[in-house]
Structure formats: structure tokens, C-alpha cells
Amino acid sequence: MGCCVCHCITSLELALGPVIGQRPTSSSAMPHKRNPITTERITGLARVLRGYASAAAENVALWHERDISHSGAERVILPDSLILIDYMQHLAIRIARGMVVHEDRMLSNLDLTCGALFSQRVLLALVDSGLQRDDAYRIVQESAQRAWDTSTPLRDLLGERDLGLDLDAIFDLGAYTHHANEIVDRLNVLQAQG
Known part of the structure; x- marks a missing residue:
């Protein structure tokens, strides 16, 4: 989700209009820039989820038979991941609802x-x-x-x-x-x- 959202905003910036989360001052050095705050948040949270996936993968290798060494990590990563995914989906839906699509610009980009x-x-x-x-x-x-x-x-x-x-x-x-x-x-x- 993080890569998809970030790609939409950075690669298609000219074809997509303002997205929720604009501040009066987006960039101190480049006043024309629109910082997609919410999409950047989703991208950062996607990194956290990938870290949780890494911890979950390490839980697969247990000593001999199933023991409790995995339990502490699972008690944190499972509920936290689900809550995080729900939050990220909420943000993505909010972005999609506020997005303005400029069809003429999209066609221009395709023509390039x-x-x-x-x-x-x-x-x-x-x-x-x-x-x-x-x-x-x-x-x-x-x-x-x-x-x-x-x-x-x-x-x-x-x-x-x-x-x-x-x-x-x-x-x-x-x-x-x-x-x-x-x-x-x-x-x-x-x-x-x-």
C-alpha cells in the first residue's frame, strides 16, 4: 500500500490534483511544492508493517518443537499490525475521496x-x-x-x-x-x- 500510494502521488503529481493534507507552507525552499503529508505517513507506516513481517518470519524458526519464544513478539505484532492496516486503509480511502483527477493531463502523459x-x-x-x-x-x-x-x-x-x-x-x-x-x-x- 505504501509504495502504491507514494507512486500515485510522486509519479502522477501533474495528473492528480490536490490531495488532503496540504499545509499553507509545504516546503520552505520550494513554495510551488505540494507535500502529500498523508501519503508520506502511509509510506512510513508501511515500513513499520514490513518490520513486523520480518519479526513474524523469524518466529517460524523455533527450537525443536513449538515453544513460547514467539509469543511475546506475536502479542505485539498481530494486534498492532491489524490496527495499523485499518488506519492505513482509512487514510488511503480519505485520499482517494479527496483526489482530483485531471483526465486531460493523464492523456497528455500517455501521449508522451x-x-x-x-x-x-x-x-x-x-x-x-x-x-x-x-x-x-x-x-x-x-x-x-x-x-x-x-x-x-x-x-x-x-x-x-x-x-x-x-x-x-x-x-x-x-x-x-x-x-x-x-x-x-x-x-x-x-x-x-x-
Whole structure:
């Protein structure tokens, strides 16, 4: 959870709007900076949980048969971990509810890849068309790197070659989001259940 939350805030900072926890003075040296206080807290608490996991793993190696050497650690780490996870989930939900998503910025960020994010779909389509995987891989690798180096859309570069691919289907962003409504509906059901 800590890595996921931290990644969302640091890597997608321009695509996501203000998050709960902003202070009037976020950074003494960089006034433009938005310190995501709550996400940083989750990241730090995730370190504590990983430490508890390490202690739990050490409890596995007991002397001969099960003894009570594990008991003291378990009495602390089990309840503390559960309380901590509950708190972290509460914080993550609060962040998600307060997050503003800038779709136009997200699409801009996707466009920066010049279509390279579709390279796996191109590779699979080439293999499905009968091309050997290594040959397909080289075609996609060369095209994707050329797209990146020249800022030419990968789709355009592939369109110049006679590959017999349905580029409309391959470069459809909907392939990555077609289950999104179903997932959100399931989350809404869980939320309604409390």
C-alpha cells in the first residue's frame, strides 16, 4: 500500500490534483511544492508493517518443537499490525475521496510515450498473426525505440509497414479500462455494506 500510494502521488503529481493534507507552507525552499503529508505517513507506516513481517518470519524458526519464544513478539505484532492496516486503509480511502483527477493531463502523459505503452499488445498481435515471437519482438522493439527517439507515434511507424494488423483495435485505450466500471461498481457495493 505504501509504495502504491507514494507512486500515485510522486509519479502522477501533474495528473492528480490536490490531495488532503496540504499545509499553507509545504516546503520552505520550494513554495510551488505540494507535500502529500498523508501519503508520506502511509509510506512510513508501511515500513513499520514490513518490520513486523520480518519479526513474524523469524518466529517460524523455533527450537525443536513449538515453544513460547514467539509469543511475546506475536502479542505485539498481530494486534498492532491489524490496527495499523485499518488506519492505513482509512487514510488511503480519505485520499482517494479527496483526489482530483485531471483526465486531460493523464492523456497528455500517455501521449508522451508515443504509443510505446501499446508495445505488448502489438507484440501479441504479431505473434497471433503467425510471426515467430523473436521476430515480432525485434519489430516492436525497433519501432518503439524509433518512436521514442523521433517523437513519432508508434502507430504511424507500424502503419508504414505491411504487417496486416488491426491498429485501431491494438491502439484502443479501452482495452485497458473496459473493466473499470465493473470494478467501481464492486467497490460501491462493498462501501454500501460498510
